[in-house]
Amino acid sequence: MKNVVVGIDVGGTNTVYGIVDKDGNIYGEGSIPTQAYQNFEDWSEALHKSIDDKMKELGNEFAIYGIGMGAPNGNYYSGCIEDAVNLNWNGKQNVVTTFKSLFGEDKLVVLTNDANAAAVGEMVYGGAKGMKDFIVITLGTGLGSGVVVNHQVVYGLDGNAGELGHIIFERNGRMCGCGRRGCLETYVSATGIKRTVFDLLANENVPSELRGLSFEEVTSEKIYKAAQKDDQIALMAFEETGKRLGMALADFAAFSTPEAFFLFGGLAKSGDYILEPTKRYMEENLCFIYKDKIKVLLSELNDKNAAVLGAAALAWAELN
């Protein structure tokens, strides 16, 4: 009998899962369309059925030991998804209670937000193995973060710690989805770099293939592709985004002085276009006591299975 956990990554569009052993081997994968379910109960049951079918397909040799889930606004302490704006269901939805009743009361069910799951994944299966202190920065639609101090994820008072995307980068700056202005994620994220492109299009005079696209049409992938063709606006946007991220990381260093920052998610796939200016500006802005010590790395889980592995790692970390 092989013990496995189910690692579940809840996205606004799809919910993806994998059947994962302790060493990070994935024996089966599946997904259901998150958006197709209007309420939490229907989604939970459909997900349970899909996993159940997958387990039958795999045969009798596998036993589910626990379930780990990374979800937007997933709260580790309460076990609930709380007011996730990108999901169809509102309010507090109790993942732990619901999935225990579906899979069995004896199963471990553990929930956290997607960035914390990424941090646990990096710690268990990725580049942060053996690191005592590190921070994962997820650069997707927003900027998420998972902070690890003394080998433990920092959850704080109520499970909402490590929201570095909502540290104010510029007072009275860009409007943020949280209702305030100037949050870091309005500058540094897939959406942030797009806003920076439009700022540059407004303020600079150089030609750019991005001048032909509307705000709705521009994506961070298109900016990356333009940068690869030496598009000046795209290159300036990466420089500016890396500068802002580097300045922010220099501040974060004074908080927990991590051994490394890991960049994860869509924008991190731009590789050196984002990594190089981030490192350079971080070093330039660090207080002298922190200089030449702190690494900035791309996540070693930067592929399609990363979020699933992170969620699985969360369950395994709890089971150990």
Added chain:
Amino acid sequence: MKNVVVGIDVGGTNTVYGIVDKDGNIYGEGSIPTQAYQNFEDWSEALHKSIDDKMKELGNEFAIYGIGMGAPNGNYYSGCIEDAVNLNWNGKQNVVTTFKSLFGEDKLVVLTNDANAAAVGEMVYGGAKGMKDFIVITLGTGLGSGVVVNHQVVYGLDGNAGELGHIIFERNGRMCGCGRRGCLETYVSATGIKRTVFDLLANENVPSELRGLSFEEVTSEKIYKAAQKDDQIALMAFEETGKRLGMALADFAAFSTPEAFFLFGGLAKSGDYILEPTKRYMEENLCFIYKDKIKVLLSELNDKNAAVLGAAALAWAELN
């Protein structure tokens, strides 16, 4: 036989110590003038002699179990005081090796910086008893901090974590002793509020008793006394300082979401003059997920023995 530890607080002017039991009772106290010793060895020997004499005075019933020291630039990991600018000796001075050779190799000797010692003191003897996550902000000449996450002081990669005074509050702002511009401590500290007073004297037209004093003459105590007499400049300086600290605490909340912030040290003795605006602006600036949850409190160790108790608590915490 009563087991005690020696709690030592190293200041630029005086080195103060206390003989402290597990419950925080102080059986004897003493001090030597730090400035009188030109090198680290002479200071160490004088301190050892003073403690030794004090122990003889107390009699045979007390046994030294360990030594805890809080010192400027005291590094928990290396056991060294490293390049402390306010002390007579330069470079790395190994406290652990030196004091073990003076007091006995079997004695525990533990060193940290003054702000971390204050945090441990707050945790063991003060208002943070039982709190999992909290942050102590020390408001002296500079702004120091001790960050506690999951009941542990955050030391980071190399013992220098938790220097929140060197997070940039305003880009290209006031010149800081660290060589950069705009660090939080240039605005929020005993020195910071004095700089703010001079900024206000330059920019406002209201009368103030502080107009008769030079930059060298003004102290945070004099600003406090002026505020108690409703001096408009002094009141505005406290409002402005609390505003900046409140805005900074709102950012720190997104990092580790502490149960409480504790204000400690000289400027914290101004009580509500600093506490009230800090609380108000923190709440106003917090991201909605953190509102109405986080306390801002005055340290319960805000008296003359606090630093000694903190250093003693550090040794006791390590011995447990």
